[in-house]
Amino acid sequence: MTTQLTKDQVYDTVDPRDFPALLDIDRYGKRSSAFDKIIAATHDHFWDPLDKAYIDFSEPFDMEKDYLIDPDLVAGRGTAVWDKLDEAQRIKLTNLDAKWALSSILHGEQGALSLSASLCHILRDPGAQEYAANQAREEARHVTAFAQYVKVRWGKPMPIGGSLGGVLNELVASPYAWKKIVGMQLLVEGLAMGAFATFYNRANDPVLVRLCQLAMTDEAFHHKFGKIWADRxxxxxxxxxxxxxxxxxxxxxxxxxxxxxxxxxxxxVYALVGIDWQEAHQSLMEAITDEHRRERMREGTDIF
Incomplete structure (x- = not known):
């Protein structure tokens, strides 16, 4: 049976429907200092996605002629499906693969925004609440930034995949603080940090490189919130x-x-380059049985 698993008062919670519990006059004077350092550091890593002094989304990139990211990052590279594509199709598949990944990141950022806001409804400690509110603000600028990047490069983002959508829905809707923190601050934020680091090092679009650099400055602090929970x-x-x-x-x-x-x-993604996803799946399964290709693919796509 799932429970709150509260082992430290800084992560104590109230029922999300019990707002009067947050109006307890004694609660206001019991603010923990556990998160003061990461709250205070907010100003040090501030950035504005709508200010060109931080990032200029108007810088051009030829999506038809240039690889947006290193094609080695595409899971299907080196498979039979990849081998039968011409150069233009490989560029298209690689850039669509990046669109899929960045759309997933955008959906993940929206999930992180909604989850952080939901923590404000259940965390009893005023310091923990303030941190969650701070993170919600930072996740909001990530949503703005990644939505703008996807818009200028492709137009609309791709719909969320069923697997990721299910996880985000469970995390945001859960009444349990530990699920929200383990799922988002540790797993999803850890995944995001890996993705940002990968794109920062291996993207060919300077705008994407800059965007990931800025996002990483925030995500490191979000992951820290989860680590404090784990330690305590x-x-x-x-x-x-x-x-x-x-x-x-x-x-x-x-x-x-x-x-x-x-x-x-x-x-x-595969449909847009005329590939049946089942063919792609079979080709991928065949490739990962080959030790050399499996090793190369592990190095190229393992962002964990």
Missing amino acids: TIPKLSKEEQNIVEDWAASCFQTLLFNLINPEQMKS
């Missing part, structure tokens, strides 16, 4: 409680990984 909570869990957290986290991770690499989740 995990050592105090019973074996049964630890199993609950670990089993759920493993299941969540597998779902996120499925969204990242499974061709079925990317049907729309």
